[in-house]
Amino acid sequence: IKMFLLKATPFCTRQSFLRVIPSSTSRVIPLINPLKCAAGDQSYLRVQPISSTAARLAASPKSMKEEHYRKKDKIPLDFRLVYRAPMEHYLAACNIISSFSFAAFTGFSSYAYLKHFHTMAVPFDIEYGTLTANENDLMIFLGFFLFANVVIRLMVNRYTLRVYRNNERYIAIFEGYLPLMRRQIQFKSGDVSAVPEGGILPWQDARYKINDKPVLLLDGNFRTPSELNAMMKHEQ
Numbered sequence: 001i002k003m004f005l006l007k008a009t010p011f012c013t014r015q016s017f018l019r020v021i022p023s024s025t026s027r028v029i030p031l032i033n034p035l036k037c038a039a040g041d042q043s044y045l046r047v048q049p050i051s052s053t054a055a056r057l058a059a060s061p062k063s064m065k066e067e068h069y070r071k072k073d074k075i076p077l078d079f080r081l082v083y084r085a086p087m088e089h090y091l092a093a094c095n096i097i098s099s100f101s102f103a104a105f106t107g108f109s110s111y112a113y114l115k116h117f118h119t120m121a122v123p124f125d126i127e128y129g130t131l132t133a134n135e136n137d138l139m140i141f142l143g144f145f146l147f148a149n150v151v152i153r154l155m156v157n158r159y160t161l162r163v164y165r166n167n168e169r170y171i172a173i174f175e176g177y178l179p180l181m182r183r184q185i186q187f188k189s190g191d192v193s194a195v196p197e198g199g200i201l202p203w204q205d206a207r208y209k210i211n212d213k214p215v216l217l218l219d220g221n222f223r224t225p226s227e228l229n230a231m232m233k234h235e236q
Contacts, residue, residue: 073173073182075164082227083163085218091159096179098152155201158216187211192231
């Protein structure tokens with residue numbers, strides 16, 4: 001700790017103050033009481049500490065948000081957040097909707113099959129109010145419904161929400177197979193490889209594999225561009 005010898009000057013009668021910065025990690029401000037200074041009291045100097053720069057950075061909104069995600073994902077403290085994708089709430093909603101759709105479709109189909117099994121005949125017509133649908137219309141609707149849900153489920157299961165790093169070790173966070181749950185994939189540096197564009201999912205340029213598991217990683221959401229390069233598998 002550095003020691004300072006401060007001497008009162010005539011400026012103290014004009015309610016001036018002295019500012020002393022002893023080090024880069026802590027600061028003190030000597031506050032001068034003009035009444036005590038005029039009376040010759042040597043105890044006029046009162047030192048008030050200010051929080052250090054490191055403490056302010058530790059309590060910054062960015063670090064607090066990272067700590068929130070770490071607790072939410074149940075990640076050890078020695079891992080650092082290096083990737084965070086947007087649209088997390090939209091992915092959670094898609095997970096809930098697609099899961100409910102599959103459950104409703106399975107339940108309705110099972111109920112209709114068990115109830116009308118003995119009276120069902122092909123071809124058939126379904127009348128609802130002024131609308132009439134035959135088996136062809138029903139098959140087209142069911143095919144589109146299943147196709148849309150499969151695409152949504154693939155996107156939800158492959159969309160990487162966050163990636164944490166501890167030296168050469170990584171933990172990737174995804175939406176769970178059931179709503180309101182999370183799942184993790186642990187891997188090491190060099191386990192990520194790019195996949196050629198193709199398929200039915202969006203973000204064709206964001207297709208990668210982690211140990212042969214297809215994932216989506218948006219390049220612009222890494223902490224630094226070098227983080228993606230550190231994860232990638234490089235040819236020798």
